[in-house]
Amino acid sequence: MISSRDEVTRMIVSAKVARGLKWSDVAERIGQSKEWTTAACLGQMTFTRSQAETAGDIFGLSDEAVAWLQIVPYKGSLREAVPTDPLIYRWYEIVNVYGTTIKELIHEEFGDGIMSAIDFSMDIQREADPKGDRVKVVLSGKFLPYKTY
Amino acid sequence: MISSRDEVTRMIVSAKVARGLKWSDVAERIGQSKEWTTAACLGQMTFTRSQAETAGDIFGLSDEAVAWLQIVPYKGSLREAVPTDPLIYRWYEIVNVYGTTIKELIHEEFGDGIMSAIDFSMDIQREADPKGDRVKVVLSGKFLPYKTY
Amino acid sequence: MISSRDEVTRMIVSAKVARGLKWSDVAERIGQSKEWTTAACLGQMTFTRSQAETAGDIFGLSDEAVAWLQIVPYKGSLREAVPTDPLIYRWYEIVNVYGTTIKELIHEEFGDGIMSAIDFSMDIQREADPKGDRVKVVLSGKFLPYKTY
Amino acid sequence: MISSRDEVTRMIVSAKVARGLKWSDVAERIGQSKEWTTAACLGQMTFTRSQAETAGDIFGLSDEAVAWLQIVPYKGSLREAVPTDPLIYRWYEIVNVYGTTIKELIHEEFGDGIMSAIDFSMDIQREADPKGDRVKVVLSGKFLPYKTY
Amino acid sequence: MISSRDEVTRMIVSAKVARGLKWSDVAERIGQSKEWTTAACLGQMTFTRSQAETAGDIFGLSDEAVAWLQIVPYKGSLREAVPTDPLIYRWYEIVNVYGTTIKELIHEEFGDGIMSAIDFSMDIQREADPKGDRVKVVLSGKFLPYKTY
Amino acid sequence: MISSRDEVTRMIVSAKVARGLKWSDVAERIGQSKEWTTAACLGQMTFTRSQAETAGDIFGLSDEAVAWLQIVPYKGSLREAVPTDPLIYRWYEIVNVYGTTIKELIHEEFGDGIMSAIDFSMDIQREADPKGDRVKVVLSGKFLPYKTY
Amino acid sequence: MISSRDEVTRMIVSAKVARGLKWSDVAERIGQSKEWTTAACLGQMTFTRSQAETAGDIFGLSDEAVAWLQIVPYKGSLREAVPTDPLIYRWYEIVNVYGTTIKELIHEEFGDGIMSAIDFSMDIQREADPKGDRVKVVLSGKFLPYKTY
Amino acid sequence: MISSRDEVTRMIVSAKVARGLKWSDVAERIGQSKEWTTAACLGQMTFTRSQAETAGDIFGLSDEAVAWLQIVPYKGSLREAVPTDPLIYRWYEIVNVYGTTIKELIHEEFGDGIMSAIDFSMDIQREADPKGDRVKVVLSGKFLPYKTY
Amino acid sequence: MISSRDEVTRMIVSAKVARGLKWSDVAERIGQSKEWTTAACLGQMTFTRSQAETAGDIFGLSDEAVAWLQIVPYKGSLREAVPTDPLIYRWYEIVNVYGTTIKELIHEEFGDGIMSAIDFSMDIQREADPKGDRVKVVLSGKFLPYKTY
Amino acid sequence: MISSRDEVTRMIVSAKVARGLKWSDVAERIGQSKEWTTAACLGQMTFTRSQAETAGDIFGLSDEAVAWLQIVPYKGSLREAVPTDPLIYRWYEIVNVYGTTIKELIHEEFGDGIMSAIDFSMDIQREADPKGDRVKVVLSGKFLPYKTY
Missing domain, CATH: 1.10.260.40 (lambda repressor-like DNA-binding domains)
Structure with a gap:
């Protein structure tokens, strides 16, 4: 069962x-x-x-x-609100350090709304670099404007 | 003062x-x-x-x-461990939903280590799309392998 | 200032x-x-x-x-993760008690995705009732399907 | 057992x-x-x-x-105070962003009291829309005034 | 202001x-x-x-x-989720130790529902006792049954 | 075992x-x-x-x-610091909303000290009421004055 | 004011x-x-x-x-649930490490009940010791048995 | 195993x-x-x-x-940061209410440093008292001064 | 499995x-x-x-x-955000008490950046001392400067 | 003042x-x-x-x-239990990832006890390295054995 x-x-x-x-x-x-x-x-x-x-x-x-x-799952893959794993923490840190920056720049370009995490895709690739290869991640999310009513 | x-x-x-x-x-x-x-x-x-x-x-x-x-600041731009602002929360959600995925794929490609959040850059751009413009974000962080000693 | x-x-x-x-x-x-x-x-x-x-x-x-x-604000109107005010708490309680129900029924009807809180409207009205008037709230949010890629 | x-x-x-x-x-x-x-x-x-x-x-x-x-259960269907699942989180976000608004408007219409989460019903339906179908939810809760004594 | x-x-x-x-x-x-x-x-x-x-x-x-x-206030009089003041903590302790007991006995008498904290009154009095006076508190709250629909 | x-x-x-x-x-x-x-x-x-x-x-x-x-138990019957069950939560809410009131009135009558949660009894009864029966709870706790030394 | x-x-x-x-x-x-x-x-x-x-x-x-x-204060002298100051933390640590021990031994001697923190006194003194002076603290609290009713 | x-x-x-x-x-x-x-x-x-x-x-x-x-254990005997058991909570309350007092008086007598919780002993005894027996606890911890360097 | x-x-x-x-x-x-x-x-x-x-x-x-x-693990060896074990807590305390000091001195010497916890090694040794042996720990982490772009 | x-x-x-x-x-x-x-x-x-x-x-x-x-301060220099600043977080991460390791190795060498954070010194230095300079930190704390009594 x-x-x-x-x-x-x-x-x-x-x-x-x-x-x-x-x-x-x-x-x-x-x-x-x-x-x-x-x-x-x-x-x-x-x-x-x-x-x-x-x-x-x-x-x-x-x-x-x-x-x-085939059943829609209860989503959320982390054990804690603040992840302890160093690789995942670095992403949390990026959100923490750059969070207000991301907010400001998306609003400056698009106005009030969000970048969708649902109509969203991610692409992770190796970026060769003589000073040490890099992880390159491309995120693409539809902009959804706040509706006035 | x-x-x-x-x-x-x-x-x-x-x-x-x-x-x-x-x-x-x-x-x-x-x-x-x-x-x-x-x-x-x-x-x-x-x-x-x-x-x-x-x-x-x-x-x-x-x-x-x-x-x-010119003084190095105490970093961290968010008010709470889990941000309440919808735009910033979507990023937290991406880390929460995709966190283990990101971990698995970077380790599959690079082995044990992290994507640096220090030797790191971010580029946020508008991606025109007939179904609604998208926010495209490119993250690039140096891969840092765990050291054995 | x-x-x-x-x-x-x-x-x-x-x-x-x-x-x-x-x-x-x-x-x-x-x-x-x-x-x-x-x-x-x-x-x-x-x-x-x-x-x-x-x-x-x-x-x-x-x-x-x-x-x-005219500046996009940092959103979030509550003082605590779990609100103490009885009126607002009842809404938190509805999410807590009915959260998995809402999830099941929206997925049963629409498949995997979410009800948008951005392309969203709310209408609050008095509903006359001989046993005591009721608060009637209509929420309407666009369904956003998870994208496969 | x-x-x-x-x-x-x-x-x-x-x-x-x-x-x-x-x-x-x-x-x-x-x-x-x-x-x-x-x-x-x-x-x-x-x-x-x-x-x-x-x-x-x-x-x-x-x-x-x-x-x-047939036994009255200990209620509460969520794993965490702030839900990680994106669909359920959107509801938490609505309470967070609109919480004080809901409070103000119910009090403006009804005075001090709450919208009951016990004498309460919910109806979830698909609302056809050419720009993308919507989730329509009607909540109805009895207004309970605070008693003076 | x-x-x-x-x-x-x-x-x-x-x-x-x-x-x-x-x-x-x-x-x-x-x-x-x-x-x-x-x-x-x-x-x-x-x-x-x-x-x-x-x-x-x-x-x-x-x-x-x-x-x-004359404005309905945002309610909640305590500084922390678990009060530090000894007198108020004892009440929190009563809820903690007797919480499931209260739940069982009210459900046994009334079925599923709650004791209202809105249609509610409280009376605090001194109860003379030769072994040391007692604080007697009478709470009275309307029973609100869960609605089936 | x-x-x-x-x-x-x-x-x-x-x-x-x-x-x-x-x-x-x-x-x-x-x-x-x-x-x-x-x-x-x-x-x-x-x-x-x-x-x-x-x-x-x-x-x-x-x-x-x-x-x-017959062994003294580790006491505390709730799963979380803030209970999610609506019936038990209403008691937590009473402590939250009336906590400082209870404190003021007991101190006004008795001076500094607490109402004991140990030398304590509780009586839960149905109170018939034409507008809907009520839950009547009588709490009785010995007053314990703070000692000066 | x-x-x-x-x-x-x-x-x-x-x-x-x-x-x-x-x-x-x-x-x-x-x-x-x-x-x-x-x-x-x-x-x-x-x-x-x-x-x-x-x-x-x-x-x-x-x-x-x-x-x-002369007004009874809201008590509690620490800034956080777990104190950061090393001297005060050591006391928290004693409660954490010895908590169940204290509970077992008081119950073994007295049965079910508590050591009062209200009818309580504390005496802090220097205890000369050739290997380094010691802090000697004597705590005395009335034993309060749980009441059966 | x-x-x-x-x-x-x-x-x-x-x-x-x-x-x-x-x-x-x-x-x-x-x-x-x-x-x-x-x-x-x-x-x-x-x-x-x-x-x-x-x-x-x-x-x-x-x-x-x-x-x-015979293996050194991971220490800490409590289930929560703030204990729910009334007997153990009273100790936590003593630390909370008297924490800054203890700090002040030890520093006044000894200067900066701590009372060790490692080079430490505890003695729990019954203290007969006509008004009700008392729990007497003697704590003795070596004073460790902060080192300057 | x-x-x-x-x-x-x-x-x-x-x-x-x-x-x-x-x-x-x-x-x-x-x-x-x-x-x-x-x-x-x-x-x-x-x-x-x-x-x-x-x-x-x-x-x-x-x-x-x-x-x-041979699989990269989800890292993090502690049970709680603030460790209860006294030996491990002392390290947490060092970070808490000396955290801003460490930050100031590394920045004073190196400018903005971090000491890597990945390109990192640790050496723990006994340091004989007539007043009582000491634990000597040498930490060595590569300095990683913040990148400007 | x-x-x-x-x-x-x-x-x-x-x-x-x-x-x-x-x-x-x-x-x-x-x-x-x-x-x-x-x-x-x-x-x-x-x-x-x-x-x-x-x-x-x-x-x-x-x-x-x-x-x-000249007054002994209430110690603790961080704003949160888990620091958000990347430099300080790396230290928290070291404690989190290596915490049980540090515990095992100190106990293996010294038996049960702790490394003092009071009789303690720290030395932070630049370690020249052709692959990038390193931060070298030497921590020295007296070993304090648990006392049996």
């Missing part, structure tokens, strides 16, 4: 390590970007039936687990 | 509204990107003497305030 | 009590709904120049305060 | 996914609105004996579980 | 000490119970015009302060 | 639902008030040997569980 | 440093132990009229401040 | 209740004070091999559990 | 106690410093395949556990 | 920027290490009379401020 998506996420994570899989290979088989696919496998996105069945094959999941992959 | 950078930030913010300035114009006069300049004006970065003097002219600051701009 | 929208909100709240104004009358003069207008006066929305000037007349604000009304 | 309603909720949630049920169908068989029924199934409301027996049939529950459905 | 009820509460508290007043005398002049009157003076209840004017006379308040007494 | 009173509480709660018992009947058999008995069964009070044995009969507990009922 | 005991505490603390006073001398003039006197001066205890007048002389306080010393 | 001291603490607590042991008897057999012994059994102190073996006999522990008793 | 590094850490910790191993011996066999090795065994660092296999031998781990040692 | 050491710290910080002073120069004039001196100037340590007078000269302080420098 599976009673939450978290249990399926643990099955996937466990199978990934045991089978020595890579997220980019999983993504290729699922047919989506590595960013969306990883988020989905980690319990943040909803699979279509066919994507779920493919994931079921890749990770050796039961039918019940495959059914759970 | 000024006893913290926050007081200078408040002077700058106040002068910006009163004088109707734009961050992109301020950046041009300071000679840095609009992202760095805004963060610096909002109390997150350290000005050189010449940058501080230019800022002093732009915002009409006292000599004491100009001296404070 | 005004350095935050909060100061302007305090001026407005103070003038409203001193002058004995009603939000519905303010809204009529501003030309928007009473819900949007009240939120705007309480520091959560951005005024156009003409709306700001009207508000300046109504509340007797300085030019600097009127300028601040 | 079942020692909390949470265990029954997990059984129901698990059976719902395994059997591919919809909340609206469950509601029809229970004979209540989909909003009340979903909240009840998710552990927030108390079933009558006959409702509980129907739910027992639908989800294949033991007699002990059916008995638990 | 007064911009919150808290400022008026501070004026009242200050005047009460300076003038050596007692709450029970204030209540008699206001014409309400000492419990309601004290809560109102401490910023938790809303005065009628005539009550506010009497309070203005008692405490020597300005017209603006008297106007604020 | 039982290693905490919580486990015994769960056994009692589970047996109560499975056997369809009422707290008032349990109290009668134990020979104490329904308030003390319920608190004791929910893990907040210490049973005498004979009370524990009676409880063991009523709920079908093992000898080890009966031994645990 | 003084509106809280905290303001009087700040006056006392300020005068103590400016006048170079010692708490033990203050206590001698007030005629109470140095522990009670210091707690009282730091805003935790209530002065009698004559003690307050003596304190007024010692610290040069206004009549209004002297009146405030 | 035992992976934390907490598991051994639970075994000890469970055996103590099942076997009807008293801490003072355990202490006598271990050959240390009842305060140190109880703290050690509750997972806060480190046993020597011989003490651990004695404890193993008393509580019927496995060799692996006896090995764990 | 292993679904997190924490499970492997618990296996290692359990085996270490059961087998009576020392970290310094483990480090010698792994071929790294005792500091890095202990951190890695406690779930904070990533092993190479050969290091993981050696660790597998030392602690008797399964192949699946050995595979997990 | 100065009522807390924080006010003096603000005066010092303000004067330091206005006069363009360096901590190392201040330390030389005070005659202590730059680490102790900076901590003392930032309100964490207690000055002797002669050190305070020198500091008074350096920063242009009043006699009252100089008196405050």
Whole structure:
């Protein structure tokens, strides 16, 4: 009896390590970007039936687990409000240090509203650099203006 | 008597509204990107003497305030651990929903380490789109591998 | 020297009590709904120049305060993560008790995504009822589907 | 041995996914609105004996579980004071951004008191819209005036 | 310029000490119970015009302060979620130790619902006792049943 | 192996639902008030040997569980500092809204000290009322004056 | 206008440093132990009229401040739930490390109940020791048994 | 497989209740004070091999559990930063109300430094008193002066 | 099925106690410093395949556990934001008391930037001292200057 | 009227920027290490009379401020439990990631006890390195063994 998506996420994570899989290979088989696919496998996105069945094959999941992959999950992947993991913390720090800057510049360009985190995509790539390679991340979110009524 | 950078930030913010300035114009006069300049004006970065003097002219600051701009500030621009402002919250949400995804993919590509938030730059731009313009943000941070010893 | 929208909100709240104004009358003069207008006066929305000037007349604000009304504010009107005021707490309680219900039913009808809090409107009305009048609130938010990529 | 309603909720949630049920169908068989029924199934409301027996049939529950459905539960469906799930967070954000507005307007219309979260109903519907369908939610709560004594 | 009820509460508290007043005398002049009157003076209840004017006379308040007494306040009288003051903490402890007991017994007698904190009164009295006098508090709140719909 | 009173509480709660018992009947058999008995069964009070044995009969507990009922428990029955359950929250709200009032009036009558939560009793009753029955709660706690030394 | 005991505490603390006073001398003039006197001066205890007048002389306080010393204060002397000051933290640590030990041993000796923090005294002394002097603290609190009813 | 001291603490607590042991008897057999012994059994102190073996006999522990008793534990015996149990809370309250007093008086006598919580002992005793017996606790901690360098 | 590094850490910790191993011996066999090795065994660092296999031998781990040692872990070894264990707390206290000092002196020497916690090493040693041996810790982190752009 | 050491710290910080002073120069004039001196100037340590007078000269302080420098301060230099400033956060991260490692290794070498944060010194230096200079920090704290009694 599976009673939450978290249990399926643990099955996937466990199978990934045991089978020595890579997220980019999983993504290729699922047919989506590595960013969306990883988020989905980690319990943040909803699979279509066919994507779920493919994931079921890749990770050796039961039918019940495959059914759970098609249910919209309760999202949120971090254990604490302020993450302790150094890699994830650096992102929290960027939001903390640059938060008001991001707010000012988006409002200066677009007016009042937000950058959507739903109609949103992310692309993470290696940027070769002689002084040490860099992580380059491109975020793209639709601007949604506040409505007046 | 000024006893913290926050007081200078408040002077700058106040002068910006009163004088109707734009961050992109301020950046041009300071000679840095609009992202760095805004963060610096909002109390997150350290000005050189010449940058501080230019800022002093732009915002009409006292000599004491100009001296404070050259002092490394206590960083952190948000009022709460979880920001209430919807625009900034969306960024926190991205870190929350995609945090483990970002971690997995950077580690898959680079191994153990972090994406620096110090040797880091950000570029925010409008991306025209017939279905509604998008906010495009490019983040670039040096990858720093964990050291074994 | 005004350095935050909060100061302007305090001026407005103070003038409203001193002058004995009603939000519905303010809204009529501003030309928007009473819900949007009240939120705007309480520091959560951005005024156009003409709306700001009207508000300046109504509340007797300085030019600097009127300028601040046109700046996108840092939003969030509550003092604590869990509000102590009984009226506002009941709303928090509704989110707490019905949160997973709302999530299930919107997903059942629309699939994965959210109800926007930006492309959003609210209408608060008295509903006459012989057993005691009721507060009727209609919320309308655009459904935004999660994007696959 | 079942020692909390949470265990029954997990059984129901698990059976719902395994059997591919919809909340609206469950509601029809229970004979209540989909909003009340979903909240009840998710552990927030108390079933009558006959409702509980129907739910027992639908989800294949033991007699002990059916008995638990008739016990008033410890309410509260969220994991954290500030929810991380984006759909539920938007509701928290509405309370945060509009909280003081809601307070002002209800008091302006009704005087001091609250909108009941107990003598309360909710109706969630799809609102067709050429610019993208909307989620329309109608909340109705009895106004309860503060008593003077 | 007064911009919150808290400022008026501070004026009242200050005047009460300076003038050596007692709450029970204030209540008699206001014409309400000492419990309601004290809560109102401490910023938790809303005065009628005539009550506010009497309070203005008692405490020597300005017209603006008297106007604020007639505005519904943002309620909540404690500085922290868990009070540090020993007398108030004992009440918090009673809720903590007896909370589930109170819940069980009210539900056993009345079914699902709550004891209202709005249609509510409180009476605090000295109970003479040879082993040491006791504080006797009678709370009376209307039972509000959860509505099914 | 039982290693905490919580486990015994769960056994009692589970047996109560499975056997369809009422707290008032349990109290009668134990020979104490329904308030003390319920608190004791929910893990907040210490049973005498004979009370524990009676409880063991009523709920079908093992000898080890009966031994645990005679051990002074770690008290505190709520899951969070601020309770989410609406019935219990109303009590927290009463402490929050009336906390300073209670403090003022007890001090006005008794001087500095507290109302004991240890030498304390509670009585919960139905109060018939044509406008809707009320929950009447009488709290009685010994006044303990602060000692000077 | 003084509106809280905290303001009087700040006056006392300020005068103590400016006048170079010692708490033990203050206590001698007030005629109470140095522990009670210091707690009282730091805003935790209530002065009698004559003690307050003596304190007024010692610290040069206004009549209004002297009146405030006779009002029961809102108690709690720390800035945070977990104190940051190393000396005070050590006490918090003792409660944290030895908390369950203290609970077990008092219950083993006295049964269920508490050690009063109201009918309580404290004595802090230097204990000469060749390996380094020690701080010896004697706490004495009345045992209050839990009442059965 | 035992992976934390907490598991051994639970075994000890469970055996103590099942076997009807008293801490003072355990202490006598271990050959240390009842305060140190109880703290050690509750997972806060480190046993020597011989003490651990004695404890193993008393509580019927496995060799692996006896090995764990000799490992320095992660200390801290409370479930929350602010304890909910009334007996332990009173100690927290003493630290909260008297914290600054303790700080002032130790500094007045000894200068800057702390009272050690490591080179520390505690003695808990019954103090007979015709008005009700008292709990007398003697704390003794070495004074450690802050070092200048 | 292993679904997190924490499970492997618990296996290692359990085996270490059961087998009576020392970290310094483990480090010698792994071929790294005792500091890095202990951190890695406690779930904070990533092993190479050969290091993981050696660790597998030392602690008797399964192949699946050995595979997990080579996965970058979610870092953070403490249970709470403010650690309760006295030894670890002292380090938190050092950061709290000396935090701004460290910040000032590093900035005075190096300008704006940070001391890396990634390109970082630590060396813990006994420093013999006639007045009592000391713990000497040498921390070395690369200085990373903030980038201007 | 100065009522807390924080006010003096603000005066010092303000004067330091206005006069363009360096901590190392201040330390030389005070005659202590730059680490102790900076901590003392930032309100964490207690000055002797002669050190305070020198500091008074350096920063242009009043006699009252100089008196405050000789009073033991309430220590703790950070604004939040988890610091937001990136430089200080890295130290918090070191404690978080390496906390259990530090604990294990000190206990392995010394047994149960702590590294003192009171009998403690710190030395911060630049370590030249061709791959980028490093910050080298040497911490030295007396080992204090837990006492058995």
